[in-house]
Amino acid sequence: MNGVSCIYRDEHIIILDKEAGVASTRLEGSSLPTVEDWLMQNIPSVAANGGGLVNRLDNLTSGLIVAAFTADDLFEMRALWKKREVEKEYICLVIGSAPPEGRITTLIAHHPTRSNKMIVVKDLEEAKLLKARAAETEFWVLEDMFEYTLLRVRIYGGVRHQVRVHLSSIGFPIAGDELYKKEKHKRRDWLGLSRHFLHASRISFVSPFDGKRLEFDSPLPRDLEEALAKAKGMK
Template identity: 30%
Template structure:
């Protein structure tokens, strides 16, 4: 069982449910704790969420047990772990590996690999909670939470845009603007289930970029997302005439040095409330990405 405890240091009495919400426990998780086998105690005594805590009382919350899916296949392929504690697991995803299983990639996505890792390490919860995802061809950092509460914490940070992700990409052509923000709504392209496009009735999307290196026929960009739309970087950069090198969907897959879209999630930064500190992780550029920059720079 996974447990958390906090001491209330306020002056005025406070409802348990209010104090729990202040600690980051969502309404959904609160319901699960109440009705699915969790426990709520104050100074060791079980209480209802309407109980009023007084100064210096201690709240203990036990999360309900999480039941792993029998339908999720286990992969024992090793992981490149960038950060791990009792609450979070940050890994470096190779290109060509899907983030989540599908009917095409059912057995060896990152979710399958993390499930195998949680089982091998006898984790307190063996349910996989993926927080951030990458397209199959995109390399770099993917974050997993080790329990529902940790997932709730990071999901809130994503919605508040306080979880920061930085990407590097190589785009076709020489980008003239040293720095810019692309602010253009994104929606589905008519007739396609997969492809997106900039369209006025789409969802708001903002992508900020800085030129890191100009080469003869391409440009290395550092990119930060301010929203999280599907294919956002790929769509936005294609919309200004600079599609990603190797991107078959929004550009051309004709570069001899890389056989996928040249996009890499290089760093993430988030606040870990359980350790009360900021966590920043970095993933080195993979070999094909580094080779592409070297070759393009030598033209």
């Protein structure tokens, strides 16, 4: 199947680069191709040995995903995520002129009535009720185009929709993100993207198997490069 490529593999892990429109895992009622499908077709020993995906990306987010070969490998890699010892970086384009850098630490929880959406939670009682999770998002401006800003974003660990909901919560939703844009942002988002401008561009961690630091990068895909060029053209 198309839409997934392997950029690295050793005896313990596999680093995959997925396109937007490819789901990480199979969801009920979905006909989208998945990264798990690709693994089953190309490296069937992963499922046979209890391995699988270490992290996931939203269907419309492109970029890097890590898989582990065996159940033991999967346990070790997921432990890195739980201890927040993995650096994950994204490139995104937000609506508006963002500050030069920032750090967002508000808790994130599932929306109480919309299963496909997350919310930030500041009230401690509400956080307890909604079982909110801690999340940390840092960002740095790569280029300010006034109407849009290109950001480098780093997260540790990871909560569902973390980058999207955190940036939206401070008034800078991601271009093309129909779920987290408010009406005022929808009127200002003229790029006409068919998906949100969010790409998992880099991942780095110390291997739990040999102690070596591993770093992997993924360039912006063509659709986002074209959208960025369009935004720069109006600078």
